[in-house]
Amino acid sequence: MSSNTGALLDVDFLVVGGGLAGLTVAFVLAESGHRVRVIEKRGLGVPAGGIRVPPNVSKLLAQWVPREELLRIGTLCAGTPLRHLEDGEHVGFLHWKADIMRELGGDFLLMHHEDLHRLLYTLATSAGVRVDFNTEVVAVHQGTEQVPNPSVSLLNGEVVTADFLIGADGPRSIVRKAVLGREDNAEPSFLTVYTTTIPGEKMREDPEMRRWLDSDDWPIWMGNNRSICAHPVRGHKDFGLHIYSWEGDVDPLAGEETWEDLVPVDTLDYSTHAPIVQKLLSFAPHLIRTRLMRRPEYEDDSSDEGSRWSDHTSRIVLIGESAHPWQPGGTHPVSIALEDAALFGTLFSRLTSWSQLPSFLAAYQELREERCAVVKASDIKNARMVAMPLGPGRDARDVDMRKSSADEWDEGTTKENFEEMAWVFGYVATDEADEWWVNWGRYSQEARGGEKHTSFSWQMVSMMSEPATTVTHDLPY
Ligand SMILES: Cc1cc2nc3c(=O)[nH]c(=O)nc-3n(C[C@H](O)[C@H](O)[C@H](O)COP(=O)(O)OP(=O)(O)OC[C@H]3O[C@@H](n4cnc5c(N)ncnc54)[C@H](O)[C@@H]3O)c2cc1C
Numbered sequence: 001m002s003s004n005t006g007a008l009l010d011v012d013f014l015v016v017g018g019g020l021a022g023l024t025v026a027f028v029l030a031e032s033g034h035r036v037r038v039i040e041k042r043g044l045g046v047p048a049g050g051i052r053v054p055p056n057v058s059k060l061l062a063q064w065v066p067r068e069e070l071l072r073i074g075t076l077c078a079g080t081p082l083r084h085l086e087d088g089e090h091v092g093f094l095h096w097k098a099d100i101m102r103e104l105g106g107d108f109l110l111m112h113h114e115d116l117h118r119l120l121y122t123l124a125t126s127a128g129v130r131v132d133f134n135t136e137v138v139a140v141h142q143g144t145e146q147v148p149n150p151s152v153s154l155l156n157g158e159v160v161t162a163d164f165l166i167g168a169d170g171p172r173s174i175v176r177k178a179v180l181g182r183e184d185n186a187e188p189s190f191l192t193v194y195t196t197t198i199p200g201e202k203m204r205e206d207p208e209m210r211r212w213l214d215s216d217d218w219p220i221w222m223g224n225n226r227s228i229c230a231h232p233v234r235g236h237k238d239f240g241l242h243i244y245s246w247e248g249d250v251d252p253l254a255g256e257e258t259w260e261d262l263v264p265v266d267t268l269d270y271s272t273h274a275p276i277v278q279k280l281l282s283f284a285p286h287l288i289r290t291r292l293m294r295r296p297e298y299e300d301d302s303s304d305e306g307s308r309w310s311d312h313t314s315r316i317v318l319i320g321e322s323a324h325p326w327q328p329g330g331t332h333p334v335s336i337a338l339e340d341a342a343l344f345g346t347l348f349s350r351l352t353s354w355s356q357l358p359s360f361l362a363a364y365q366e367l368r369e370e371r372c373a374v375v376k377a378s379d380i381k382n383a384r385m386v387a388m389p390l391g392p393g394r395d396a397r398d399v400d401m402r403k404s405s406a407d408e409w410d411e412g413t414t415k416e417n418f419e420e421m422a423w424v425f426g427y428v429a430t431d432e433a434d435e436w437w438v439n440w441g442r443y444s445q446e447a448r449g450g451e452k453h454t455s456f457s458w459q460m461v462s463m464m465s466e467p468a469t470t471v472t473h474d475l476p477y
Pocket of ligand 1 (some may be wrong): 016017018019020021022039040041042046047048049050051052113135136137138168169170171173174195259319320321322326328329330333334337
């Protein structure tokens, strides 16, 4: 048994899914002395695009790697120019001021999915995690009262058993089915997202495109039921781009909930877009098509059915998009998934007895669920706002954006925006876990004296962890 931070119970963790959440949780758990194996059906270097890494997650990464390493693979985001997709007309500008971001504890970085994936893989394997790529889980089996250990069946026929199973297998999670005890009720939704990485080599040959590649901005082009966001990736070597096609645009039912569906660029008609957008897309090698699915039970507050993150044996848990599927290509799915992973891993670095499992799992969900729901709803709302159909609503939005362009914020607006930003970006997932332990976890352990789990008031925990500022309106991004 080894322990860096006091995980006194030596546990075999099996993580299904070696994406960003899976590798992060594996790393944090291995660092605290647990044994961890990750099973991932694909590998490194698969097609992907740009991701946003805001301060709430860059500060976690900076605990694990030097900031210089993050700045090598990421670009410090300066601001978001807001333009019309049809003609490129400038509508507004949102500053991501570096000093404000630093005040909130981190950097706002623009990265490529693959670079972060490789970084987390290196961290996890250096901490002793075993990662099996090209290995698919085809079934998940819960333990029994006599033998509580969960297991999984692999496509190659092998069965792997562990002490504890983590489902980090994304929105179409096979582990979620075991947790919920039924099939996933996913229905097609109203958003298809197309992602691509444009080779910088080609862009460099054109002065206008070179300007975008070298810029530190994250521009958004706002169209009629369609929007495009783009930014430099791989330290200005390439350019990542997402196209969001909402109901009312071309084919609202196109695509599946996967990052494996490559389609030709001319799947979309972009001939009416601003010339720079047309030029950018003409250099794209292909599009990765994915879509948002609806899960009605997740939206029904009166049912805890859809929002159960661990199973009744307390040996299987969900993190990242397997717990809460997100809008593809959103601003926050990566940061929220990594927060889940870091918080869960930090909690479980305190594990000294099997009897702690129910309280640790309840704490994990209690600490994460509300934050996930608030940030997710705001992510979708903001994405919808920049793709409003032509009409008076869109005109009013433009007037508002022109007025509240960051330079013109008065003191009141700045304060309000800062408070909202502070709630999202100021969060430190590892501190949340430590705070829970100091305020609650260790007392329940002392009261228990290593015996049976003592329950305590979750309502109290929830009150204690209420954000300083309650977010009652849309976030400014
Ligand atoms: C290949 C890929 C590329 C992406 N590119 C982008 C991007 O460019 N921009 C962006 O904003 N977001 C992208 N995302 C989504 C982004 O990673 C997530 O929104 C966020 O990081 C949450 O991550 P997650 O680890 O919870 O889920 P995911 O990122 O979906 O990771 C889940 C992992 O589980 C694996 N898996 C699923 N089922 C099984 C199984 N049965 N057996 C074994 N392994 C399994 C998947 O292959 C995947 O690697 C991408 C996701 C993937 C998988």
